[in-house]
Amino acid sequence: MMLQVIVRPMRLSDIEQVVQIDRLSFSTPWSANAYRFELTNRDTSHLVVLELASPASHPALRWRWLPRLFARQTPAGKLVGYGGCWLIAGEAHISTIAVHPDFRGQGLGELLLASMLKRAILLHGEYSVLEVRESNVTAQALYHKYEYRVIGRRRHYYRDDGEDALLMEARPLDAAYAQRLETRWQALASRIQFDDQFTHAYEPERSFL
């Protein structure tokens, strides 16, 4: 059966699960407090999660409005990935992205990145940057697919082992890029059944706390 997920802004109640995925994904994970800070104190931070949707509860299938009405009361379902983007003065800085190890290789990392880029473009992002470990060829392949190019190197960037970071950039996020992004988005929709409540969320994460 096709994977079914909800793409939505991260909430405070998601932090516990996000931190678990973070620990499985990074040697220097963020703390719960770091996520709390991003959600409550940073207007420029746009955090997204992927929540598994059961067929009966999938809003795309029926009762689209019901889960939103009860968004505050409903406990979070199982999260399988998350991402973060800082949007400042036209720059969309991908701060983090991870998929639970049991769910990798199915397009979910791509869905996270594409949703952050879509939102960035909607909010007038002009280019996107990120740092990635030199050895992380999997993530680099994902970024290449979304047209990021290596533009620099940050020496000994990672505190735990001193590995270098590659600085990658996708530029410009213009109308032509948005069109190519849309094509990839449609390709994703043929692999994953998703309900996107993130890219057009008017008041992003803060209204969902």
Ligand SMILES: CC(C)(COP(=O)(O)OP(=O)(O)OC[C@H]1O[C@@H](n2cnc3c(N)ncnc32)[C@H](O)[C@@H]1OP(=O)(O)O)[C@@H](O)C(=O)NCCC(=O)NCCS
């Ligand atoms: C990087 C990460 C988010 C990718 O998520 P994912 O859901 O496994 O990736 P997807 O299935 O969406 O794959 C998207 C693209 O990534 C690349 N990719 C994914 N898995 C790959 C692998 N094992 N080897 C090489 N490239 C791979 C491919 O380009 C792929 O596109 P394709 O399907 O057209 O080949 C995931 O591996 C992860 O969470 N890693 C640990 C955290 C991390 O390193 N984050 C990045 C920090 S900079």
